[in-house]
Amino acid sequence: MPSLFRRKRLMIVLVGFIVLVALIGFSIRDRDSLSTPEKFLHDSVGWMQTIFHKPVSLVDNTIENIQDMFGVYEQNEVLKARLSEYKGVIQENQSLRSEIEDLQETLDKSDSLSDYSPVQATVIARSSDRWFEQMTINKGEEHGVEKDMAVMTSDGLIGKIKSVGAFHSTVQLLSGFDRSNKISAWVVREDQDEAFGLIEGYDDETGRLLLEEIKLDEELKPGDTVISSGLGGVFPSNLRIGTVEEVVNDQFGLTQTAYVEPFADLFDINHVMVVDRTVETVDPEDEQEDEAS
Structure with a gap:
């Protein structure tokens, strides 16, 4: 019996091998069509x-x-x-x-109110507790930096010099401005004269500047550009500040307040320019003497 089972098993293996060879040969020959399997x-x-x-x-x-x-x-x-x-x-x-x-x-x-010479500087520190209000730069009195000078990036104005050391200075950012810090500004409108206003603060909730003291009859639109006017005697004119996003009447209904989105990113700053205004101030006495002569 064991030999019979072995023979059957061997026969099955041989038959399977023959069938496999036949299928291989059948499949590799040139044919116009494939078989059903x-x-x-x-x-x-x-x-x-x-x-x-x-x-x-x-x-x-x-x-x-x-x-x-x-x-x-x-x-x-x-x-x-x-x-x-x-x-x-x-x-x-x-x-x-x-x-x-x-x-x-x-x-x-x-002399032009827009004349100024930039002092290039690098931000070297920002205090963690006053990150949104001020920062330190690597230029000071020895480089011609003075208190209240405007500070800007390539995008636009970011603040002013708050205090000055011999080789370093502290910058007060626009996001730290309050009513004690004012910037005289123009709102540039298409096909209209500029509208005057004062940057007098920063709205922490919306992250926008407050442009106040705008006359009620001035018609401002979202997208109007805000630039420095140069009339404050400190900042030169034509420094880019931001764009108008919203205009509302003040609480007394006497003037308008515009919410301005700053051009510059106030939170990601590495390199700045301190704006040294070069226009000379006119002495009133000298001016009167010139007129008399």
Whole structure:
């Protein structure tokens, strides 16, 4: 009996081997069409490939779309920056033209309120308990820095010098301004004269500057640009401050207050420019002597 089972097992192995060889030979020969089992196997493999290919293709297309979106976003940011610079140049030219005409007519002076020389500086410290109010820079009296000088980045005004040491200075940020810190400003409007106002504080809840003392008959719109006027005697004119986002009447209904979004990021600052105003002040006595002569 054991020998019979061995023979049967051997016969089964031989028959299986012969069938396998026959199938291999049948499958590799040149034929115009596949057999039914081959078609079934081929279709089964194709379906499995399709099932796996669709999610892989979907993920791949999604990644490509996301990369394209990031590329478009970066291009838009570059275009927005260039457009902002272009608008800034137009507004600056408009303001400068008006300023020059007024100065020539009333004072007959060639000095411009916008003349200044920048002192480049680097932020070296920000106190953790006063992070949103002030910071320390690596320039001081030895570099020509003085108290109350304007401080700005390439984007716009960020504050003023609060205190000065020999080689370091403390900057009071716009986010730490209150009513004791004022900046004379113009609101530049399209096809209209500039509207005057005073930056007199910062709204912690909205993160916007408060431009106050605006006349009720002045019509301001969201998007109007706010720049320094130079009339305060400390800051030069045409320093970019921000854009108007909202305008409301004050509590007494006598003037308007505009909420201004700063151009500069007040919380991520590494390099700044201290603005040293170079225009000379006019002594009233000298001016009277000039007029008398």
